[in-house]
Amino acid sequence: MRVGMVCPYTWDVPGGVMAHVRDLAEALIADGHHVSVIAPAADDAPLPFYVTSAGRAVPVPFNGSVARLAFGFLSANRVRKWLREGRFDVLHVHEPAVPSVGLLACWAARGPIVATFHASFQRSRAMSVSAPVLHTALEKISGRIAVSDAARKTLVEHMGGDAVLIPNGVTVGRYADAEPLPGWGPDGGVIGFLGRMDEPRKGLPILLDAFTRIAPDRPGLRLLIAGPGDAGDVLAKVPAALRDRVGILGMVSEQDKARAYHSVDVFCAPNTHGESFGIVLAEAMAAGAPVLASDIPAFNKVLGEGKAGALFVTGDAASLAREAAALIDDPARRATLSAEARLAVRKYDWSTVARDVVRVYETVTAVAAGGVEEEQATRVPEGARATGGEAR
Template sequence: MHTLELAEALQAAGLDVTVIAMGEPGSLFRKVAVPVEMIATPPAKNTLEERVFGWIDALTAGLARLRDSFDIVHSQDCISARAAARVRDAGARFRLVRTVHHVDDFTTQALMDCQRNAILEPDRVLVVSKTWQERLRVEYGVDSSIVTNGVRSEAFANMLTPQRRAELRRQIGTKDRFLYLTIGGVEPRKGTEFLVRALAQLKAERADPPVLAIIGGHSFQDYRDYREQVLTSLWPLGLELGKDVVLLQTLPQTELVEWLAAADGFVFPSIKEGWGLVIMEAASAGLPVVASDIDVFREFLVHDRDAILTETSNPASLARGMARLMDEPHTVERLVKNGLEMAARHSWDRTADQHIRIYNRVIEEEMQASTLLNGAFSTT
């Protein structure tokens, strides 16, 4: 989402932009208003380490064919950053900019070294929050510039008819039960285990327990063991899959927007995020938000004003926060109003302007370096 929205905003501002992605032609989750170059993915591998290095090799070959097409290559992840650095170091003239959204907790030395190099090798490093700016400085010795995320609020405005809303809720048997939505699938970083335990507490305490619908689940990393652990825990917790917890899987953008409009509240108890883009999307859809109190979220959310922030990894605290949306209509009204205003302050146009200023500085530095280098050659 970040890549596509930023690309379109940059093009609207007058830049010549191409999105480069891995996959089959037409496999992006939505149509894009900029040119797209798709690079075929390599054959599937068994281990994460094999997949990562296989993708780096494939993307390196694909970028090498396009090496003279760009002044700047802007990478959004460690795989594309390593591939682009290889092509640049082989003689391509583009400058490499990398946005570090977050740092993964890899367990093998090869992947940890790969991730470190993907942070050290770019010509300019960006982050989306003060939290990650400080972490990169302390843990990697890298200075970075903050460029915050954006949201296209109008794309999430609630245009759902009452009939369509009722139809969607009927599909998962929600009826009149409070429907909580979360996005990101079942994975450790999203705090799913704490979320289902909070849901179980609410079910045990209330005659009107909420339903939880989970959107997403597609990930480059393999979270099958964690997913199985969480889903297996539902029955002992008193929860029923398909009734109390519904898995909606990965959806096209149009359907995701519809589900945001069909829900009553949004819950996002992540234990690690780069920013929390889906929170702004939910707020743009007019949903009150309950989230964890990680530092990143506190950079753009104020507790009890923009969202209810609960203690990270604490199911009891999360359950209390979720209950408030069910019991306090005045709180819901306040959160919806302030959430819409918060999202409106973070447009992609604003984010694009920040990027353009940085791109210009990168190009200017390259020109100055080239002038100095030419001068040195002529002197000798």
């Protein structure tokens, strides 16, 4: 099957949706499908052979974060060219409601179109205002996937319709075995964090607060942080006496990310909101790292209501400190959680998830008259033209 896949967020910066698209594409290619991905990216960015650049992205505030999107005439022209040359059997658009390449692809194409919805949020004024514009694109979608109950609820409440539930995937084998990073554990006293350091909803300040509460009584306790952001700003939030016990890696490669998961005794995900699944949890679980996470609904479900990982009260540094201290002081419980996590994560392996996605492809192509074609006259709504910018 020839699959055209659209990633709305820049390929240059790691993120959950980008990782989902990358791993799904590679799983499908490994199964013998032809896959081509289009995504925002700098023209000189090193891209995998299956990725086409839709143009350089611009940062836009979205869902409590800063998303890097491409939405303008240059990107629209590249999308149309990609569609013409791809001759796809099915078009798979991720986050079609985001003002980026996926929305442009929906406007520019007709035929079998599948969309995956990732985001979870309670209210969105921007979504309400832009609903008429989005409808012109979303009405073309013939198959809908939500990665979680939270993402499905967001879809139903904000855009109508329903979706089949297919969770995020993780390449379990990529994380199952790796050597720890030089100078790090697990040695009974390492707590780990992976995420954007400067993004409040990722919850790093809550973890830093908890660490300063429990570290003085545990001289061997250390904190390992990976992800983009300003290391100086992070260390400024830690008492001077504890700063030498905080390691900041910055952005890491996929290989070093796997090694980081194997370097910790407890992996902490203190996210406060806006997570519909929690791919970092699945990755840590695949590595066998004991997980401690905030009890937001998405994390609660992935961790089996606390069976495959410990939970603390969202946003509560004191609760996080108590649970982290209990885990650090209890090697037997950490071992139990590690074993449960390795078992629970198997259902999220791409070998299983990709097959479920292909079934959706087969359903929408079976009822279509042909493959994906370019719309000969694409009418971009006036409201959308006003929002279209392009990085130069």
